[in-house]
Amino acid sequence: MNIYNCWLQERIVKNTAGLPLEKVYAEKGGLIAKQAVEEYRRGVKRLTGITPAVLPVKAGNNSKIAPGVFLGTYKGFEKIFQITTNSFADSSADNFTDSSAVSSAEGGFYIKNKDGNLLIAGYDDCGLLYGVFRFLMQLALDRDGPFPDIQEEPASPLRIINHWDSITGLVGRGYAGRSLFFENNRFDYNKERITDYARLLASVGINRISISNVNVNNAEKLFITKQYLGELAKIAAIFRPFGIKLILSVSFAAPMSVGKLPTADPFNPSVITWWKEQTDLVYSYIPDLAGFIVKADSEGEPGPFQYNRTQADGANVLARALVPHNGTVFWRCFVYNCQQDWRDHSQDRARAAYDHFMPLDGSFDDNVILQIKFGPYDFQVREPVAPLFGALKKTRHIMELQITQEYTGHQIDLCYLPWIWQDIIKFDTAYGPDSRIMDLVCGNKDTSKLEGFASVVNTGRDRNWTGHTLAQANLFGYGRIIWNPALNAEEIARQWSDLSFGPGPAADTVTDLLLRSYPAFEKYNAPFGICFMVTPGLHYGPNIEGYEFDRWGTYHRADAHAIGIDRTPSGTDYTDQYAPQNAAVFADPARCPENVILFFHRLRYDFIMKNGQTLLQNIYDTHFEGYDEVEAMLEKWKSLKSSLKEEVYKPVLARFERQLKNAREWRDQVNTYFWRKTGIPDKRGRMIYD
Ligand code: GCV
Numbered sequence: 001m002n003i004y005n006c007w008l009q010e011r012i013v014k015n016t017a018g019l020p021l022e023k024v025y026a027e028k029g030g031l032i033a034k035q036a037v038e039e040y041r042r043g044v045k046r047l048t049g050i051t052p053a054v055l056p057v058k059a060g061n062n063s064k065i066a067p068g069v070f071l072g073t074y075k076g077f078e079k080i081f082q083i084t085t086n087s088f089a090d091s092s093a094d095n096f097t098d099s100s101a102v103s104s105a106e107g108g109f110y111i112k113n114k115d116g117n118l119l120i121a122g123y124d125d126c127g128l129l130y131g132v133f134r135f136l137m138q139l140a141l142d143r144d145g146p147f148p149d150i151q152e153e154p155a156s157p158l159r160i161i162n163h164w165d166s167i168t169g170l171v172g173r174g175y176a177g178r179s180l181f182f183e184n185n186r187f188d189y190n191k192e193r194i195t196d197y198a199r200l201l202a203s204v205g206i207n208r209i210s211i212s213n214v215n216v217n218n219a220e221k222l223f224i225t226k227q228y229l230g231e232l233a234k235i236a237a238i239f240r241p242f243g244i245k246l247i248l249s250v251s252f253a254a255p256m257s258v259g260k261l262p263t264a265d266p267f268n269p270s271v272i273t274w275w276k277e278q279t280d281l282v283y284s285y286i287p288d289l290a291g292f293i294v295k296a297d298s299e300g301e302p303g304p305f306q307y308n309r310t311q312a313d314g315a316n317v318l319a320r321a322l323v324p325h326n327g328t329v330f331w332r333c334f335v336y337n338c339q340q341d342w343r344d345h346s347q348d349r350a351r352a353a354y355d356h357f358m359p360l361d362g363s364f365d366d367n368v369i370l371q372i373k374f375g376p377y378d379f380q381v382r383e384p385v386a387p388l389f390g391a392l393k394k395t396r397h398i399m400e401l402q403i404t405q406e407y408t409g410h411q412i413d414l415c416y417l418p419w420i421w422q423d424i425i426k427f428d429t430a431y432g433p434d435s436r437i438m439d440l441v442c443g444n445k446d447t448s449k450l451e452g453f454a455s456v457v458n459t460g461r462d463r464n465w466t467g468h469t470l471a472q473a474n475l476f477g478y479g480r481i482i483w484n485p486a487l488n489a490e491e492i493a494r495q496w497s498d499l500s501f502g503p504g505p506a507a508d509t510v511t512d513l514l515l516r517s518y519p520a521f522e523k524y525n526a527p528f529g530i531c532f533m534v535t536p537g538l539h540y541g542p543n544i545e546g547y548e549f550d551r552w553g554t555y556h557r558a559d560a561h562a563i564g565i566d567r568t569p570s571g572t573d574y575t576d577q578y579a580p581q582n583a584a585v586f587a588d589p590a591r592c593p594e595n596v597i598l599f600f601h602r603l604r605y606d607f608i609m610k611n612g613q614t615l616l617q618n619i620y621d622t623h624f625e626g627y628d629e630v631e632a633m634l635e636k637w638k639s640l641k642s643s644l645k646e647e648v649y650k651p652v653l654a655r656f657e658r659q660l661k662n663a664r665e666w667r668d669q670v671n672t673y674f675w676r677k678t679g680i681p682d683k684r685g686r687m688i689y690d
Pocket of ligand 1: 164172173213214215295298299334378
């Protein structure tokens, strides 16, 4: 494994299917189609050593020419090979109007064996690019036997990466070195590396990217001005051939901070005009910009509340400025009171997103997309799925995930996230039939307004991109699972390990480690969905009462007898934000899924759980087990010493060693905390410190 190449390793494979790889016949196409041909050429060279000759596809009969791989479009191949693509959605079904909305047929492709040739066809140029990457993935997996026919369409039209990078070079919640794009208060990047990054992202289907933080600081506020737009246009140009469009983070108060107006009130005529003119300027530099992302009225970022306007009023003023350019506003729903008084039990932060946004369903313009964190809090190791999903009927929206491991181990601890994403994606919102998140995202866009996913990414300037080399699996897994939510975490782990290490015993071991990592992490972390027992600010390592008397609204309120917040109708009634069937399940401790039981209930420590043990005993047991599992994972990694290069083996070993220390702190601090509170010992007499 070469740590830089991630899942696009150079490795000679067998081509047992005997594919005619040497000749590639390419239909004439635009920028992205040309990139697809280039990716074919590079990829085949990387996997076989062959440099394919690129030849044009001729109209009419191609049967007399030497067999080869044909790259083109459904339309083109319909004529040349009489292949009908009825099974694919018709382009006329695309009734969206803005550049960020795409019908799921867009990006679709097929790979088909035909008379000794291999055809790779895209519904559009992006589809061709994805088809080429899918073909290369299949080739790299090096399976025996004939090359399979493959046909795919992305489940999620929007597949977004958000960076939280700052122009200083610092990456917000970044654990893989400095920013790929910025350093020292300016744009500073290696063009070749950004091209490689675009390739990696496109190879797993990413089609949108924002490169700077949603907390828009002073210099980044000026990104929408002439001072920086030229630089941004250059970045957009690197991503463009890979089918990835830029999204720009903007500040709601830009009319004041940038435009020097006395107000940012969305109803003020000069504010409306300012946004229009500024947006026109932005698009004169980047005509295919996907739009703006906005964090408003959240954690100190300005927003419409300041002017007694709603979130819809705020979003719509930007949306209207974007309409002439087919742009979209990605408006985040992370709106909550971060100045709460811990003494006040009447407020419940978990309710905030639904309380703010549900009454506005239908008030947002068509080119506004709400970006909603997957859970009601903030990317915790385990949270229920946020109740806005399934409930929103008239407002376009996407789900926000976090690949960067803010609360899941800082890319020091191994924590394979597709494990939790598959649970989220399979969650049934219980609004009628076919109402799992995966059904909603794949569903008819007239009835389901869930259009995809955005995720805060885990990459930086570290040579291996992700700090922990095995955390590459999370970036890969994000792309794969949102492309096809029917894939399970196990298949994805296996694919990533085989592609990265080459199929074989090392890949088997790595797959096993990935799959064990999330359950182990969850066990030694905050128990049963209680959330926020982390070190404040840093968010690594335990601090059981770190947020308990603070302003952030994330309390567990443990005393000598019980822990948790009652979020049922007898408490804050958060459960009522769910569809009735789910509300009933969550409100009933006997039926509530145990991995989130402490999110919904205040329970006594002697509450008996499904395994017949008390809650307290389960807390003790999971924390001992979590630590033991990390110990076993470390040993397993050591077994790979002789089969891996040092640059792969050693840094991961060092991380496992740190993870073990972290798991020990979690185990002992959590267990001691509850032992001190309750005075009830561990039934099995294991060591709990006083
Ligand atoms: C960009 C959490 C993080 C912040 C982040 C915020 C957000 O609170 O700790 O760093 O800020 O989420 O999603 O806006």
